[in-house]
Amino acid sequence: MAEVRERWEIGGGRGDPDAILQRIREEEEAGEAERFEGHGRLKVFFGYAAGVGKTFAMLTEAHHVQDEGVDVVVGYVEPHTRADTLALLDGLEVLPVKSVKHRNVALREFDLDAALKRRPQVVLVDELAHTNAPGCRHRKRYQDVEELLRAGIDVYTTVNVQHLEGLNDKIASVTAVAPSERIPDRVFDAADSVEVVDLEPADLIKRLRSGKIYAPERIGSALSHFFSRSNLAALREIALRRAADRLTRASAATVPHAAGGEDVLVLVTADAAAPRVIRAAAGMAEAFGGSCTALVVESGGEGAEGRSKGDAALARSIALAEEMGAHIVTLTGDDPVQPVALYAAAAGIRRIVVPSMPGRIGLLGCGDVASRLMRAAPEAMVTAVPAVDAPSVLERLRTYASFRLTASDVFRALLAIAVATALGEVAWLASPTPSIILMTYLLVALLLATRADGFLYAVLVALGSVVAYNFFFTAPRYTFHAYSLSAPIIFTVLLIGTLGASSLAIRLKRQATTAARRAYRTEVLLESSREF
Template sequence: MKEMRRPTPEELLSQLKSQPDKGEGTLKIFFGYAAGVGKTYAMLEAAHRAKKQGVDVVVGYVEPHTRPETMKLLADLEVLPTRSVEYKGMKLSEFDLDGALARRPQLILVDELAHTNAAGSRHVKRYQDIKELLRYGIDVYTTVNVQHIESLNDIVASITGVTVAERVPDDVFDRAELIEVIDIEPDDLIERIESGKVYKNERAKKALGSFFTKKNLGALREIALRRTADKQNRAALAEGGAVNAGEHVITCISAAPSNAKVIRTAARLAEAFHSRFTALYVETGGGRHGGGDNGRCLQMNIKLAEDLGAQIVTAYGDDISEQIAQYAKQSGATKVVLGRTNHKNGLFGRKKSLIDRLTETAPELDVYIIPDRQPPYRAKKRYGAVGVNLSWRDTARAALIFAAATLLSLAFFRAGFQNINTISFYMLAVLFTSIWTHGHIYGVALSFASVAAFNFLFIEPLYSFTMYDPAYPAILAVMLCASLLTSSLTSRIKRQAELASGNAYMTEVLLETSQLLNKSEGFAATAEVTERQLRKLLDRPVFIYGETPQGTLALISPAELPDTEKIYQSEEEMGVAEWVRTNNHRAGATTDTLPGAKCLYMAVRGDGGGSVLAVAAVAARSLPPLSALEKNLIRAMLDECGVALEKAMLYDRWVSKKA
């Protein structure tokens, strides 16, 4: 095995640019239903056949086996050195993506498609390494088992009792031009395990007693064959242009632990009907799940839906069933997939479930209910974020309103007015407090304080919480309920008004962006407009990079950056932007490619969606996560910017020729 020097990023980029581009590479997957069926062996045999035909074949990475038959096939093939990575005191051997790109063979073998790379790698997952190889025109052979396919994860787990952590999005499997199913009889596989050809000693006995039962293997084999047949069927329909335009499947995204199963089921249903697939997130007045366990679960479920090909849509409102029904009517959805409602009962008994309300609101929808075995779920209260949002200013406002209501009530009481006027003043105090403070905690607190003050100051005997008249407890209870109801309704109306105002602001920014882009002249002016409008929309640093005459990337905006934004202009950050320009794929923070970056980097493409005209960087590290709506708006603005940049480039050429 010859020694190879690891190239620098500059050498690698220069070498890749100097070589001719043959287009996308071809992906072939050796597909099995369990470990030990012979995927790696079949892949190596196919590599030898390709080598005999004159193909430049290189082994990028093959999982180290103790199986002599498999290792023997590596003898006559060129094997690239692996990359050594330190992780928790251990040295791990990983596939060297940069070394493979520098070698640039016609065909490369990369075992274990679903593998998760060690921390610090360019990509989080190995299938992303393979995607990059394919973009550079390198053909790839790889292997994967059926339990690693994302949409089948729940089905396999229900059969085997094992939930696989390393999974591959369905679109990666479906994009493979060639699928070779490595199929042997379950009895033959069990015999191989018993003879020690797959696992050794105690591990073999443990495998045969749990995962590798004849019943499990038979079911997995059937799923693998059916999934391959479905893939071929979809490919044939796509070539014929057959799309079921009448069907549209939607599902809802939440932070519930069982939501991932619902999303996968909805994706399989959309695939079966060859229909559009939308994942709807309803943001209620309580605010978004920005952090904590709820926020992490929500972001994971949104990413899962994106990986399964769903369009992410955000709706706003407190009535989730009403929002689903409205969106279904507007988008022409025909089927909705929901999880079984297993929330805990309320204080006054069981309320109507989401499914019951939805079937009443939209009886024309086909509703699919996915059961789960998760314990009853209730979102954790976000006291510090939304429910209790204390500030000195709001506390002072509430105290002043309460004091004013008490003074007015005392004045009217001493003037001989009845207590009904006192109650009205305190009700107004609760109403104004709910309007002029943030969160509902002040309105609730003032409701209890008003009842206590009314009892102490205006009910005989005065200056005591004792009550002689038996009617007063009922009056106080009614007053408390009315105050709490007033506070709740006022807070809800206020939140809905804030949401409507936010939507109106976003719409205004989009319209303004469209007008400004139409008026802009020249590449730099167009890019600066886009950067300014994205900053205005997101309220965070945004940068647009364009290509210089020397062929490198540079920040387009000529303005001097403040010191707080210079951290986004490091050499490492520029390297991520350069990678996005070269690969025409997003990277950076919140993605699985170069996730250690401080910004999310996205390509700005022309009208045809091909070449990269510029790169947009949105600050994301140590900032609140971007919502699905914000990401959709960014894509929409960058698409519009790409069209405007193409026109601007034509304008610049015309000006240069005229000069």
């Protein structure tokens, strides 16, 4: 009635109220018809790993709706080797696939034009996150699906949780595998219906061992990597949480935007870590109920070749930010700190997300973008996202026990020897007792071993301690000669003691890291059980 009153007032109080009501009804009916005819409905069969039964559930649903008189066509189904899944194609109309040649290989692709020409009520399109072969109209299959929806055709499709863009970093941290094929979260959230296809991880592993998911030569590798029991349990928990989160987002979209929401500003760069930073910022903006602004600071100081490479990487970062729903703003400047701080102050944004580049902080503590931005914008909350991708971090954790030489371990070993020698000199002036000097080397080596990355630190600090002790505290001092008969025994004890103490500290550090990961996995399993 408010709309009727508004239209009546706009008309100056003139006109037939019944005619106005009739016109409103006609416009509403036309809008409903346009919505029904102009846009199809999307149903997603959602799973946490390959083999849980998404395609099987989709084909089963297709038979049900076909029995109700709906015109159903199979546009594309991945050529699985599972007999029970292929058997469900019987009784359904299957469109011929499109053959695309790429590098002298014939690839099977979904024929979008054939589906549009056939124009069924429902079309089945498997593997929503698939990347189309070069030569297809769209680069990604989800874009084919969007065109079908715009044509008014309903679509059934399948997707796994690891293919959602917003969960890429989280999935990579759990599985040590970063999926290359992804879809924007908006496609998943905009689906009219999402059916979670669930299966116990133990049952999924049984299916894998029986050869129903991968070829026999791939089973062993899959079980030891992606399809480990802990990975599947974590992926299952993430999928269930994401499906529930979709309902929360859908209900939040029906109410006005919260006035107290906090906006987020993210610095977009050409670095390889930019996608991780953008995803983190988009997730923060959604969690705080605000919008995300992606700020690009362009600089003209690079050469032509470097600029072309940077432009390509920056374009990919901007495209990802747009997919994540961010508003793009471009500024110019040689240093990104001041433009970011000034824009945040002008826009009233109090949360800023920037990449954190390990190793860029100099000896004087300057050079890191995050720390400088904190000084330039003291009223803002600056979040520095680690630039190292999750698989690299996991790989570094797994190589703690290796003997790979790192610059940080060399530095720590030299520092331990220098500090122990300096303390030894002080102790020698007070009381020239060899036992006190030996304990000083052992203690300092043990303390710094808690920060070491590998066992080569223990080797370096043990050998260096023996050499330093011989040079500074064995008669004759400040030479590498040792005339005492007990010197070889002292050197051996110092070498073994320092090596053993440092190795033990590093091993305890690795065990603490493993215990923390196990505690997280246990919490995931408990939380998953509570959800069920």
